[in-house]
Amino acid sequence: MTLPFDRARMSGEAARLACRSGAITGCTAGIADGFVQGNLAVLPADLAAEFLLFAQRNPKSCPIIGVSAPGERRIPELGLDLDIATDIPGYRVWRDGEVVAERDEVADLWRDDLVAFVIGCSYSFEAAMAEDGLPLRHVEMGVRVPMYRTSIPCTPTGRFAGPMVVSMRPLTPAQAIRAVQITSRFPAVHGAPVHLGRPDLIGIADIAAPDYGDPVTIGADEIPVFWACGVTPQSVIAAVRPAFAITHAPGCMLITDRRNSEYAVL
Template sequence: MLQTKDADGRPDGQAALTDPVAVRHAVRRGAITGQTAGLARGHVQGNLAILPKALAADFLRFCTLNPKPCPVIGLSEPGNPAIPALGADLDIRTDIPQYRVWRDGELVDEPTDIRSVWREDLVAFVLGCSFSFEEALIEDGLPLRHIACGTGVPVYRTSIACAPAGPFSGPLVVSMRPFRPADAIRAVQITSRFPSVHGAPVHIGLPEAIGIADIARPDYGDPVEVKPDELPVFWACGVTPQAVIAATRPAFAITHAPGAMLVTDLKNSRLAAL
């Protein structure tokens, strides 16, 4: 859940922060922790994967072959924590509320700042996030249950294999939102306009057909009710690189913690294809 604090560490109710620069500065000083859903509405938020330069070309190819879960919207130069195309003052080492540090495919730490483990050979990839298309769904009047319940979106590893590239391979990870059939059709139409943030769903209904044994037990995020008159609708998810890192076990990698995103200066409207 989102938590915000003032300069003295007290809760300050800043969940309505709308300026992306102000959000990043608040994250940087530790005033915002946890999930970033609802912050800087209208602005793109991004998933994160950081890898050594020696693996960067293979990972970029992996993203190219798997554009639904891994749409690249920003890329750093080796060793440079800035990505000017996403924000003039952005520092990838400090501007995400919570990171995940991986060694040999094992999660070893979840810091709020990665300056102590930053290296001159690291390359940061920022990937499109479903928060952008969720805003479009909400604007069209489609209800999102996890937002209504104040929880994280449910996320699942599937039996669908991503296209491999170099050492990178692993399962497609999906997020799920329940809709009545007519609303599910509308959701497909709306999200198809946003290929840079996962685009249209990859599966509708029958979770067992994609290897999800129990929809009430997500691998990440929180469970939400799927009512008898609703269909579970599944979108490719930017948590996929974390499943791939766990499967391929690179010596070192950094990702975001699920739901704790990078808030950028890009406008969601700029990502719409139509």
């Protein structure tokens, strides 16, 4: 749908309302510049404490920026007019570790025992990269960032264990050095890269075949640069196989009222 306004200049609240109404669908990259976006993982309360501890032990992949009370669809510190069940343009519904549906809202599936976790997103540090003139190939190509399951194990916690998922952006070596400097300032939204070059060393057999998102062109003078990714909980859910869970669809984030600058360290 073509919108009669500039997506990049929207406020976080306006973007959420547009997602809620169906005016915005699909990937949220480039929407509401300057506002923090978040990945979503929703689990039954009997798993929530274990998942919270798992996230604390794996802060690169799962930097939590908000948690709901059981049964609540709102997280006031992320936005007053915010509904976890309707304000993301794409959801995945999981049963026994398998995706059974992809939907544009999940209000009718909400239960009193569900706890929502919002996890920091690389879109926040991408804004800083773009401001510094670094290329973002997936944005240039109008596709979702490529994401891969790796051989890097997360630190296991109780029932939660599984591989780290990474997102990839091609950069020249000089640009990669600058990207490390820039993204190191954002530890609450994944921080510095976890790997540069050689995808085979982290268990990625085919860089042209991402597990999530879309493939992008890598230039002859570029190397793949990998950051820990907030889709990691989805690989963990697939491994743990809880009876029920809800996540965002990759690339479809919750847009908050928090500013990216709030998560930067000097």
